[in-house]
Amino acid sequence: MYRRLHKASSGIAGICAGTILGVMAGLAATPALAAKDTLVIAIPGLPQGVDLDKHIGPQTWTMGAQLHEWGMDWEFGPYPFETGAYYDPTNISGFEYPIGYTNQNMSPSLMTGCDISEDGKTITYHLREGVVSAEGNEFTADDVIWRFDRERERPIIYALITRLFNLDQAEYEKVDDYTVRLTNPTPAPLGCAGLTNFYYPWLDSKAVEAHSTPDDPYGDNWIATHGGGFGAYHVTEWTPGKRAVMEANPNYWRGEPQIKRIIWLVVPESSGRLALLQKGTVDIAEALSPDELASLESSDVARPVAIRGNRQMWLILNNEMKPFDDPRVRQAINYLIPREEIVNDVYHGMAKEWSGVISSVTPGYQDLHPYSYDPEKAKQLLEEAGYGDGFEAELAYSAGIPEMENIAIALQSALAELNVRLDLKKLPVAAHSDLVQSKQAQMAFWIDSPIQPDVNYVINLVYTSGPLSLVNYNKFSDPKVDEMIKTGASIVDPEERLEHHKGVQERIQEGAAMGWVVEPYYRMGISRDIEDIDWNTTQFYRVAKIKIPD
Structure with missing residues (x-):
């Protein structure tokens, strides 16, 4: 049995018409735009990055969510706050809500299960076999150990989350390729539930190491614009101030999604994002004001969505x-x-x-x-x-x-x-x-x-x-x-x-x-063609779930 013991870190250290025309011209040059397999999302700007150990903000959340998977998910089900309002998400066919957030029921994701001892001091992760990244590498216990090592060597967000889980003094060991055990001196009640946390992802350590340097041993620079996770998509273009493009992971363990390509289009002014949505040029417009969202009530192209959650x-x-x-x-x-x-x-x-x-x-x-x-x-x-x-x-x-x-x-x-x-x-x-x-x-x-x-x-x-x-x-x-x-x-x-x-x-x-x-409430405007969208508690949706019927 391979065994390594480590001490987890306790430290923390109104858009103009010309612009709209330019955006539309650029999109028109994209052959896949009219296809059902491409989604165009208008956002205020690209984030500083999608390294979930360093970056925080709305665009990090929505973009990072497409690149990563977590150990466990919350159980999803019907929206529990139906109001009948024009912005109610139940107007969307197939909309799902994380009901597990309130009833504490989880479902497996990158891990098929997690065991916690009766005294709360021993947590065992059971990794799913056959999870493969877009880079072609399988998710194993080595990736979990590597992530913990990264946290120990350069403690930022992961270390804060670990402290909040009461696991900052835990020792961790690889039991076998698909099993990792954590041992804690005090009870850690969130040892398994914490696997749902957005800021507790698991990265493809082989891919990151391939893009690391002696000055950047944990691949911070590459992760910032690539993510490096086991999610449904991977980054193929990152052009600051303009756009980012993601392509579907052909190895995605849940099955390749219908949407094969995501274009994240930078449109700084919310009025510009609204205008492009109403023209049908983009499929989703993020960060619209309540007034702008209300203006979509009678639109036959796009619908307003406002979701009660934890904001x-x-x-x-x-x-x-x-x-x-x-x-x-x-x-x-x-x-x-x-x-x-x-x-x-x-x-x-x-x-x-x-x-x-x-x-x-x-x-x-x-x-x-x-x-x-x-x-x-x-x-x-x-x-x-x-x-x-x-x-x-x-x-x-x-x-x-x-x-x-x-x-x-x-x-x-x-x-x-x-x-x-x-x-x-x-x-x-x-x-x-x-x-x-x-x-x-x-x-x-x-x-x-x-x-x-x-x-x-x-x-x-x-x-x-x-x-x-x-x-x-x-x-x-x-x-x-x-x-x-x-x-x-x-x-x-x-x-x-x-x-x-x-x-x-x-x-x-x-x-x-x-x-x-x-x-x-979380707000966005979306095309009326979109079905099966969901919402998650870190204010994001998963494009891999979206369906656009013929």
Whole structure:
């Protein structure tokens, strides 16, 4: 038996007419465009890359999802939130939703199974035989060990996820070509469920090594624009600022998909993406505003789609900057957020009022609902905090998310009633991301979607303090919360785990760690010819599932 033991890392270190014509001319030169085997997707821009250990963002998610497969999938089934609205995904024939996200049922993918011991300390992966990448290499235990080695040597996102799974001290070993065992000093309840996590993929180590150099031993440069996974597609073109092309993996273990080619077309302005969709020039338009999506209601070419899931609109309130260092001020802001107005007037119903500290579709969510719109309560809290005459603050938002500006204006108007004066600052996408992720924003809007449906994972990711608090952009700090999170991470019994975290959520909400705004739905416009599309909790769809009938 081949055996290697390793210590897993614990460190973390309006588009113009000429442009539309140019895009259409370029597509017309593509012979396969009119065929049922090519899909053209309009996106705001190519991502920095599709290396899931380094890159984060909407385009990384939708593009990376076509290149990778995961150890396990959530069970799929009918959409559980049918509304009858014109944007309801049930209007699409064959639409599927990850119902396993809430009922915790998984289905096999790259792994046929995963065993976890009764004490939660031993996890065994059983790899599927015969999974072959587009490069012609079979998925084996060596690829799993290589991925863990990469995490140990250059800990970035994988290492963060491993910590959230409580596996950062695990030892791992190859039992045979299709079996890997992890041994952990403490219980790791997410040892198997974590195999569904988008940021826990498995790469073709042979292909990566073939494109590695002494200065880049883990193939970062190649992975960034190729992915290197065992997914349904592989990259054949990557032209920054213009487009990327993916071709079907002829060896794909689920069977070669109907769509043989994907063209990711860069169209920076959402109005341009909408125009191309309405002309039938593209099949899918990503990142459309609620207003643009609503304009498709009566279109006979394209349909609007808005899917309720795990997205959240956060109002960052820097807990270490005045006046938000006082929890009474943060509570007051929460009482002033016009959630109903935002849902109805900004999102046209394509969002849900948010009244908890984690997504309402996450198991263990508590609908605590303490912060209904109440200006009088907000006024009382501001007076108690010494801000009865109001204050000034800067609110940053992204130019890349059109609805943020409308929400910012609505909030500015609501807060002005109590003489809280907001200076609205519209930032380019990169500058906005840098400001929020550096934790230097005083106030800022941010959309996120913690993707593991586990209450401890989400709370740990967003609200824990200290050096590993990567996504705690509010700089919220409560030693009692940290202690409860640490204790909860090792609780194996599902009912006990959920019960423990009720108190955690209540304490976080009482401390008003952030402004909880709304839960926006995932939105896109798609051709009315498309059937059998799905949606996944990392805000992506799988092209390999799509069917376009004759």
